Amino acid sequence: MARRDGDDFLDFAAAMGPRMRRTAFLLCGDWDRAGDIVQESLIRLYVAWPRLEPGPGMSSYARRTVVHVHADWARKRSSQEVVTDVLPQQQVDDATAGIPERVVLMNALAALPERQRACVVLRYYEDLGVAEVATLLGCREGTVKSQTARGIGALRRAYQRAGGDLGVDDRGPREEPAW
Template sequence: MDGTDIAFEEFVRSRSAALVRYGYVLTGNAHDAADLAQEALARLGSSWSRVRRRDDPEGYVRTTMARLHISRWRRLRRERLVGEVPDRGYADPGLANAEADAGLWQALGALPRRQRAVLVLRYYEQRGDDEIAALLGISRGTVRSQAARGLDKLRAKWAPAHPRVTSGRAR
């Protein structure tokens, strides 16, 4: 095994859990999150030497995950009816204050996919509107409107139980 293989394995070993958590925030489903992280890491593996030299490998994987997620929900835009109730939600113990924030994560998971993706990229990934627009293939105005609508829905669902949260600001 050469140094490149070892460096890639170390990256995967050290960052996999965080990438799966990021995938969960994007998808709202533990199984989809694991699939998303695995696919993005496989793509990173095939271009590891190039990415490691020029770019930030974690940024590459997170961008790949966001793009894969958007591609999937674009293909599956329409809601599908199923005969069985889906599995229950997953609460990752690695998230800070998971129990206290469970209502927020649940409310985020209930948002439409595009609104959830915009909010995750803006607040979890701390990306700007122009970067989000480029990642999702939408206009900057759509990013802003989806963020506003998503935040309104989160406030309506989550904020009443948390009186410190009003109009997006903590008291």
């Protein structure tokens, strides 16, 4: 395999960076931390770059790197967290953050346990199959299915508690009137 140059990496990073940051944000719930996760992911990708085969698998490799960096940071953070009574104000640089449904969804997503959040994000945002998510997270497919179902259920309950109407209940979607 021929060694690839830095220009190839810069093109790849420019193309994949925004998507990697959105995925990282959905995993961690903080834009600043998402940027740090992407930066660490890009460093790891750059180190591995000469060994990697170009092709469609590069985006999967980048996504897997983001998931692994987030998992590493979550493990480190769990032993370094400092409890505080006052949360700092954070400015969100997302243009749709003012939409109430999005705020409810993002808060509910942030409240999910790490594994449930990762399963929901990878299954529904990244549109990966159960087998791919299981491989990425290093668990069984049944675990992905159960964690995804629990995560979606928690998101649904949080949305309904906030007054949202999903058009579904425990029995499934409601039928629209045939007027």
